[in-house]
Amino acid sequence: MDGIFGWLGEHGAHQDLIKHMGQAACLSPEGLLHAHSSQMLGVAGCSRLGKAEIHVENGLAAALYGRPRFLDDGLAFIARDQNPAMAVAHGWLRFGEKLPTLMQGNFAFAVLEPLKKKAFLALDRVGAERLCYAKHGGQLVFGSSVQSVAAHAAVGRVIDPQAIYDYLYFHTIPAPRSLYQGVRKLLPGQTLTLKNGQVSTGFYWQADYTPVDAGFDPLRRDFRKVLEQAVRDADAPATAAFLSGGTDSSTIVGALTAARGAPVDTFSIGFDADGFDEMEYARCAAERYGSRSHEYYLKPADIVTAIPIIAREYDEPFGNDSAVPTWFCAKTAREAGFENMFAGDGGDEIFGGNARYAKQRLFEAYAHLPAVLRRGLIEPLANLPGLSDRFPLSKLKSYVAQAKVGLPLRLESYNFLHRTPLDQIFAADFIRAVDPSSTDAALSEVYDRTSSDHYINRLMHLDLKFTLADNDLRKVGTMTEAAGIEVHYPLLDDRLVAFANHLPVDYKVRGQKLRWFFKEALDDLLPEKIINKTKHGFGLPFGVWSTQYAPLGDIVGDSLSDFKKRGLIQPAYLDHMLAMQRGQHASYYGVMIWVVMMLEQWLTANEH
Incomplete structure (x- = not known):
């Protein structure tokens, strides 16, 4: 993948380290490169797509990845006449930490002032690009890729068990966490400042949901x-x-x-x-x-062709x-x-446009019903002995149970890790190494941080x-x-x-x-x-095809068999998923089977 990477700190900048960090991210940093050991500075970038730039001038280095638009006319001229990284460097000298508010579009940038031992990182408003970092002792390491940051000698690749749990919960590893301990990812619209040896983060932009008064x-x-x-x-x-x-x-x-x-x-x-x-x-x-x-x-x-490509390309x-x-x-x-x-x-x-926005309106309406109606009629009816598990009362029971869970956690009612007790899914040692409540906390933090009280804006x-x-x-x-x-x-x-x-x-x-x-x-x-069409998405018939196409089924079987040896998930749970996938729930269980299979494929392809 393309990107930028570098560091500021005690580790003298040299070519071998830059090449090592670049190779770790499947980058060849020979296109853009600057190293200065006396200033303890290293920045590099590589871009097959022409999106990476670096600029070093008067003891200041700027590394930029993306296609920003500069709202300041002077910076826009520099970006067009010279290069965008120079515009970032000059913008930093003129505007300081206000700079990202004067940029739009997709971008991730780092500005390093080694003589002042100061650094500043920023990510675009929607997170179209990515910027990772690690602070270890006197080192601040940054990069577009988790792998390039972890490759620095001061950081290292120690897998965070919580990241594995997060992956199985979200099917990706949401920022700010990364796969590796000590490596973090900036959130959309976020900045990081290194000053006086201390790192602080903040938001230069947050979505404003104040409604306009117009027809x-x-x-x-x-x-x-x-x-x-x-x-x-x-x-x-x-x-x-x-x-x-x-x-x-x-x-x-x-x-x-x-x-x-x-x-x-x-x-x-x-x-x-x-x-x-x-x-x-x-x-x-x-x-x-x-x-x-x-x-x-x-x-x-x-799909058989794509599996190793996906395992190789994602960091x-x-x-x-x-x-x-x-x-x-x-x-x-x-x-x-x-x-x-x-x-x-x-x-x-x-x-x-997401269907859950309208669906949640039905659940939110329940809380506005008179308490006497909810507690005196609906809930007793939904829990009638011997009948509550039969249609249609089973539907009513499910509705009431979900309606009583507040947003945003209600959205995860059908998450695999909520449908089965965790001690039936995971090995005991793995459960002890993670905090299952952290996923709920991560969802709630973003939901509650919204500049609106309306649940649809928050969603x-x-x-x-x-x-x-x-x-x-x-x-x-x-x-x-x-x-x-x-x-x-x-x-x-x-x-x-x-x-x-x-x-x-x-x-x-x-x-x-x-x-x-x-x-x-x-x-x-x-x-x-x-x-007027019903929303569908870009889904993949993996669950069905993996039971019909032998080569794909073989990859699934081999991957899950290998994954069992890692001691993270109970073998019985994986066997249960496979058995259910072979029945009428192929698509539903195929989701979790894909997630586990790709975790094993990634770990195998990226073990160092």
Whole structure:
């Protein structure tokens, strides 16, 4: 993967250490490099995609990864005339810690002042890029990759058991934790300052959900203007677009087609499996916009091909199985000669498109019923002896049980690690080494930190962190980069995010209608069939295919067999999952089987 990395501290900067850190992250740092042992400084970067820059001047070093827009005219000129890293260095000298507020777009940067023993790190507002760090003694080490930071002699690779637990709970390792003890990850919109030997973090930006007082028509005009600008600013030569047939990807293709006044090349993935293929919607959008459509139908053998690629390319275990279709879609585009792709990620999380937003409205309504009705009628009825486990009272019992759990923890009611007692899942030594409550605490911290009291805004703020920054953007960014594609997210343009955040709540979710404003405002752009379609996603029929395609089933069996030897999960629990997956619950249990399989695949591929 591409990125930047470096350190400030006691360890003299030298070429061997820089090369070691680069190789650990699958980087070759020979493109951009600076080391100065007398100042105890090392910075480096490598970019096949042209997103990494470093600049060293007058005892100050700046390392930048990404495509920021500078809001200050002087810095914007330096970025265009010289290079963006120089703009960061000059911006630091002029504005200090205010600098990231004057930058938009995707970026991660580090500024080092070795003579002052001072450093400053910053990450973009949505976490499109990533920046990791470790503070050990007199060392501050940073890098785009967890692996590059851990490769520094002062840090090391000691796996954190809590990170393994977090991975099995979230199917990724959410920031700020990383796989390794002592290595942390910046949160979206966060900065880190090293001063007087002490590290402190803070947020230079947080989502503002204060609703605007404006009517539909002016908001619609503003929205279409901001959307058009975001698409135009992100467009680049040799750019194609993902097209799943969902609302977001179709919007991006439609807006890009309108901006160019010419057809767009689109790339879509299909599945020859009941309940998974959405190619009809992708074709609907492609026909509507006159796109040059490229289709690839994923086969079980493709999953076998993708598994080692995923294990190699991610710098930590990653368990979202839609990395597979993302990889093949990006790979197909690169083979067709494209270097850039538009992705539609972010629309659900800023405009109110996730089904759970409407579902939680039903649960939240329960608390507003009169107590006498809840306690005197509904709850006794839901718990009638001998009948509460039979339909329809079983449904009522489940509803009441979930409604009595507060948000955001109610969202995890169906999490595998809540459905079975932990001592039946994990080995006793592993349970003693972790804090299971830390996952709930992490969710609650982000939910409660929202600058809004409304649960829908709070849910969207939660999803900006856990669904987008920790999961979907990692999935898409890593797989496109592995294919040699640079990805752009027009719906996550800072201006568009700010616009969406200020919409009134009922413009986002109106009753049970998701993305009400978004769909109404784009009714002339989006095909009616796509506006009214049921949300599906980019799911993978892994659970079904692994029982039907022997080579894939063999990988599953071998991976789980090897994983049993690690002594983390009870063998009986893994056997139970496999048995259930072979029945009518193939897709449900296939999720956890994939997660465990990819953990074993990653550990095997990355053991040092």
